[in-house]
Amino acid sequence: MAETKEFKRSPAHFTDRITADARDGWPAEPGRYRLVVSRACPWANRAVISRRLLGLEDAVSLAITDPIQDEKSWRFTLDPGGRDPVLGIAYLGEAYAAREPDYDGGISVPAVVDAPSGRLVTNDFLQITLDLATEWGPRYRAGAPDLYPEDRRDEIDAVNDAVFRDINNGVYRAGFAHTQERYDDAYTRLFARLDELEARLSTRRYLVGDTITEADIRLFATLVRFDAVYHGHFKCNRTKLTEMPALWAYSRDLFQTPGFGDTIDFDHIKRHYYQVHTGINPTAIVPKGPDLSVWRTPHHREDLGGRPFGDGTPPGPPPEAERVPALPGAA
Structure with a gap:
């Protein structure tokens, strides 16, 4: 049997940063940039949550792709005429080509596009949220939380590194493994890390400190x-999330916090994974479960203390155009 390559996530190819001092030529200028996301993608979801919590909706506009990709990758078929109304393009790949005509790599979200030129600025999913949290100060809403506090950054970075390696990326390493050995390794590391976090979160409300940070997102x-x-x-499939008491309560706590659950579209999530990954699910059948109403059940995490937004306040409702379907039984 031919040897198959281990799943490895490709590093971001376009790593320019949008900063207050415009060090890479991209100033943090309100109204200039468009954040392109898929509701299905966890990496993009993080950027959407950060943008909501910080109140950057008016500063950085949002484009939402179809959860089902075709041979040209992410497409704007949810918009009238099948084109993004701001960028005027049918596929995100057009912004990649405008930046680098000879680029032949993957087309990924989240991506930030310079609206005036139509050129991609960055697809660096690890850096995008950090820059949203640190470079847009004058545009943050009143009461915005500090998602990446300077005195906690070393601890946040350490937690993020472990979570990325064994959980965020670990589920993909398990799902796309082509040998039993590689699957077993990813599975073992995933659940060892989840067990570690189960213990950590049994005595504290959030991962780092007593407020929501980049690590929780x-x-x-x-x-x-x-x-x-x-x-x-x-x-x-060793254990469901609903079978890990601390992690399940922690997840419901965040889901019920403004800025988190109101960014989640389970329909997009399920259709993307089950219908796009035909190598794993060749029938493309989308399961009807699980029961989603449980996300609204009481979590009692407030008993651990903590202040979700520190000295700040929760964000208001999302803009009408960005709202996701309510869960069954939700008000």
Whole structure:
């Protein structure tokens, strides 16, 4: 049998940063940039959550792709005429080509596009949220939380590194493994890390400090997809999220916090994974479960203390155009 390559996530090819001092030539200028996301993608979900919590909706506009890709990757078929109304393009790949005509790599979200020129600025999913949290100060809403506090950055970075390696990316390593050995390794590391976080979160409300930080956003984006997708589709089936008491309560706590659950579209999530990954699910049948109403059940995490937004306040409702379908039984 031919040897198959281990799943490895490609590093971002376009790593320019949008900063207050415009060090890469891209100033943090309100109204200039368009954040392109898929509701299905956990990496993009993190950027959407950060943008909501910080109140950057008016500063950085949002484009939402169809959850089902075709041979040209992410497309704007949800918009009238099949084109993004701001960028005027049918496929995100057009912005990549405008930046680098000879580029032949993958087309990924999240991506930030310079609206005036139509050129891609960055697809660096690890850096995009950090720059949203640190470079747009004058545009943050009143009461915005500090998602990447300077005195906690070393701890946040350490947690993020472990979570990315074994959980965020670990579920993909398990799901796309082509040998039993590689699947077993990813599975073992995934659940060892989840068990570690289960213990950590049994005595504290948030991962770092007593407020929501970048670390919570990164972990949540994987946990919220766990039972709906990763447990079955990616064979991460030792334990469901709903069977890990602290992690399940923690996930519901965040889901019920403004800025988190109101960015989650389970329909997009399930259709993308089950219908796009035909190598894993050749029938493209989308399962009807699990029961989503449980996300609104009480979590009692407030008993651990903590202040979700620190000295700040929760964000208001999302703009009408960005709202996702309500869960069954939700008000």
